[in-house]
Amino acid sequence: MPDRVVFHCADYNDERLREMSGGSRTFHNIEELAAPLEKLYHALALEGYPLARLDSVVYRSELPGNVLDLFISTAEPVKLRVGTVGGSGVDRRTVSSRGRLNEYEIRSIVDAILGEQADAGFPFARVTVVPDSLLAGSESIRTDLDFRVDRGSYIRLRRIKFPGAVTESRLLRLESRLRSREAFSRTKLERAVKRLERLPFVDFVGTPRFEPAGSGLVNLLIPVKERRVNRLSGVLSTAPGLGEPTGEVRIHFGNILGTGRKLNFEWLGLDPDRKGILVSYREPWIFSHPWHAVLELEHWTEDTLTTATRYKFGLEWEPSDRLIFSGSATSERIGGGGDIQGSDTVLRSIWIEGGISYDRLDYRWNPVQGYRMEISSAAGWRRGGSVDSRGIDLKRETAALSAAQPLIGRAVLFERFAVRDVSGAGIVSEDLVRFGGIGSVRGYAESAIPARGAGWGTVELRWRPDRDEY
Known part of the structure; x- marks a missing residue:
């Protein structure tokens, strides 16, 4: 039977020392201990104990085999x-x-x-x-x-290039947040590559390398392979006697002409009694600074009686690739019947909203791991009908959390949780929180459940064939 080794040390337990020595617990002869002890001394030296030594050896008999006790002294650090x-x-x-x-x-x-x-x-x-x-x-x-x-030779960076990219080099450099004097720092360069990999329109980032660009000059080359991010999705249904079709259509342009600009168009009509359109546009990196402008137009019709039109202008400040502060102003016009006093009544509102989000997801689209937290608060002023605004009439609070965890193989567990509350005088149906459907809780009709306050959560088991599909 092979003999068993037990390590003894004042600063480390047996399991830790055995791991540092290579993991073996048994030996057949004393010569076999030389290599594990050498590994152990080297590991202890790396941890600040270069003078560690073997103090004593005790050999004792036990069934079914013998035990060798090794007493290790780490000495002074x-x-x-x-x-x-x-x-x-x-x-x-x-x-x-x-x-x-x-x-x-x-x-x-x-x-x-x-x-x-x-x-x-x-x-x-x-x-x-x-x-x-x-x-x-x-x-x-x-x-x-x-x-x-x-120090070696003095080198200056002439240019940062992105071979294989269709997107403008200026935009990729801004998104990488890599400054010229940081291009030679391995840590800063690795972070820049990670930032580029998180972009929705980037499929792969190669290993950065330098090329000569003249006497004392070099270019930094960061190979980039892009992917298409323009998407068309939707569903339409109709039946005799139902009149207009129901469904939804979404058109997304995620990187217009390689500039990073985004344009979205949505027609939402899964609920026969509530239909609308939403158009949004995002202009990134205004004047080459981490400020992004967002414009939105939204128009809804409910029960063919009430119509709502909203114009929104927003600004986002992105001091880092993880943190975003946002603010927006929205002009809203609601008119018609329903719960509004009189079919000719028109309510006009102004909303001011501020928010903050922190994003640790590895990919902004179809993530594998990480989380994203969002908090926003809005105040509204309203005029029209019997409402005469002399202060803040409405408040809207929102909090959301998304998280992803990798499982076995290509399986990913994705969770979404959200809480939203609307309060104030003169609330109409257009102000209510609506949930149900693909955007919140599946299994319910789209936006089927209105409420002043609501919280919901979903847990999805996703099979992820590649970055573009799940």
């Missing part, structure tokens, strides 16, 4: 006392480390130095780490390290 950064053309300075000195701490200091040099125009700088001295203390061993910097 090594800490950085003084780290000196210097080199030709580099101002000498000192750096410090947090806690035990290990490979990860040294690498973080080196990465910071290389990032500084890249920002200064020296993307191919090299750093050599040289131990200077060791000083033994009562609780730890302290060392001095010399970080010697060889």
Whole structure:
């Protein structure tokens, strides 16, 4: 029978030490312990214990096999006392480390130095780490390290190109949020690639590379493969005696002429008694700043008696690719019968709305994992009929959460939850929260349930063949 090994250490348990040594629990002879112990010493050194040692070995008999107890001492940790950064053309300075000195701490200091040099125009700088001295203390061993910097040649970025892209390079660069002085930073470049991959019209982003562009100049090439985001969807139905057809039609242009502009047209008429159209347009990156303008026109007819027309102008500020602040002003006109006093009564309203959203979904369309939170609040002023506005008449509060989690294979669990409330005097049917149907809770007729306040949630099990389908 092979013998069993048990590790003992004041700072680590047996499972952790066994994992660091390679995972084996048994051995047939003492020579087989050499390789696991070497792995263990190396792993402990990386965590700041380069002086770890084997204190004692106890061999005891147990059924069904023997047990070898290995007692490991981590000794004193090594800490950085003084780290000196210097080199030709580099101002000498000192750096410090947090806690035990290990490979990860040294690498973080080196990465910071290389990032500084890249920002200064020296993307191919090299750093050599040289131990200077060791000083033994009562609780730890302290060392001095010399970080010697060889800056290399001075390089400037001439242009950022996106081979294979149809979209304007200016827009892709704005969406990547990559500035010229950050192009040589590996971390900033990886973040820029992630931002591009989240765009709805981008299918694939290749590995960035540099090409010479003259003496001391380089171009940054980021290959991009785009996909079509224009969509046409809908359903129509009719029957003898029903008159006009029912259904819905949605037309979406997601990247007009490669400019990132969006245009949507929707005709919604699944409910025979309520039909309408919605047209919206989005202008991105106004004056090359993270401001986006949104224009909307909406017209509804309900029971052939009440009509509602809304004009909306909105602004979105996107300080990062995850956070969006929004504000909008809406002019609304409601006229006709129904619950409005008199068939000739016209109600005119102004809505002012503000909101914030935080998006951690990996893809804005058909996500695999992450979440998105949205909160908005609106105040309305209304005139017409018996309503004489002298203050805020109406309030509307909305909160929503979407989340996605990957399951087995191509299966994805997608959840949506929303809460909405409308309050105030003079509320009419057009102000009510309407839910039911494909946009909220499936299994109910479209917008079949009106209410002043409502909350709903859906959980979907999606099969995702690719990024475009589920």
